[in-house]
Amino acid sequence: MEVAYSFAGLVVGFIVGLTGIGGGALMTPILIVVFGIAPVVAVSTDLLYAAITKFGGMWSYARKKMVYWKVVGLLLAGSIPGSLLTLNYLKGLEALESIESLMNMTLGVSLVLTSVAVFLRNRIREKALSFEHHPLAHRARLVRPYATVLMGLLLGCLVTLSSVGAGALGTAMLILLYPRMTMPAIVGSDLVHAVVLTSIAGAGHYTMGNVDLSLLIYLLAGSLPGVFLGSHVGVRLSPKVMQPIMGSILFAIGLRFVLAG
Template identity: 35%
Template structure:
């Protein structure tokens, strides 16, 4: 039986991942690595290295669009890189110490699954933090915090080097925690720019240790490059909350699959997350608008009574009383 050519499916997957990365700064390693492992049967070590190599060519496209739009905080980028770049290379070196055995690959699958769950937690935190950040005074400037930024680079770089997950998912969330007044577009643009040397360092480590498939990288890029350009264009003019929750659901399903969870468990967990996301996106805003409308109506009625208590009184009856 002839084998089926799945390269076009990989191109489509690359395009979808590229759109996700350009639009939200998330979904590169968090989606592409599990897709390679679960859908295309690539061994985890090669999937990590191939995804990082693809990101080296993919992320500059989105970074260029954000740079032209003025949504990159270069001061933050300069403080992320001193720790992120060496940590990314160190993560690739750590993988090489464990060898290529079947047990090692299984453990790496578990590590990738853990990183995906961490990215999922980060996405949920980002959704919660966005509301808090938008409530902060917009006139107050966003100040650079050097030491926390260096720590973000160190932690994020190490996770990226080991699992290829986190250059967007984790680092964006950590930047939100350390710099809560950054605009959403600045978070995505800054992350895409810092990710270029970070993933280049990690990819170099993986290429040196021989666990990246160049042919696979080229196939992914055929879809990913136009995808990330389109996503970055959309990022400067659209909301990303719906896509963020879709990505979160995919992350949860991928992580549980890598951990060997039964199908019904995966479906129930993903269904619960979809229900929670729907409540957050639709029910909560509707309740808030209804409460605000009721409050505005009560305030209007109260103001009317306080400023003109006799407005409903009969002027002909009140006039004689005044003359007396």
């Protein structure tokens, strides 16, 4: 079983390196559906798994000065309280069935939203850029900081409950709010936010006794070389081919969890 966990980590890591998406969105469903791990343990362990695997990428973008720290700060101003409130709510739920039902439904919704974000990312950017010339664009820019905090609050709740949403969904929201930002800056800012958010949410779940540390180690043993291999192969593949495939997979998995809930 330990070898199977590492192999799952290798496969998911390879896909992440290949496409840049799908870490938590694939790992949590695999742990629940394939290995039969309880949703609470799967989500909690995957949060720390995501924080560790994304740290290297975050550091790389930060060193290259491709992070908008003001945007990250606004996101965290919403996502940290959102995560802490969600953790506090989970602590108040005594019935394990209630927690798992809530997590399964949130996981399904998050995966469907993520698949839509993957499919429509380029179109969202085009529409947001065209709106920049609209008469209401100036007024929209005035409320943008508040919208960013609200977006962080939503992500904080979703990610803490499902471990999904900090990647593709967060990127799509940033594209919508900040269309003039370059894609490397959007990805870098989203990565920094994701690492901090998943670390806090994962630590909160750890204090509740939900994290399986041995499972985490086996997953990392496979995923770290997987990300390295996938990133080398991924430079030869067109995003126009990979994004629809990943979007379809995430949508199908998400629908399965929504219908099961």
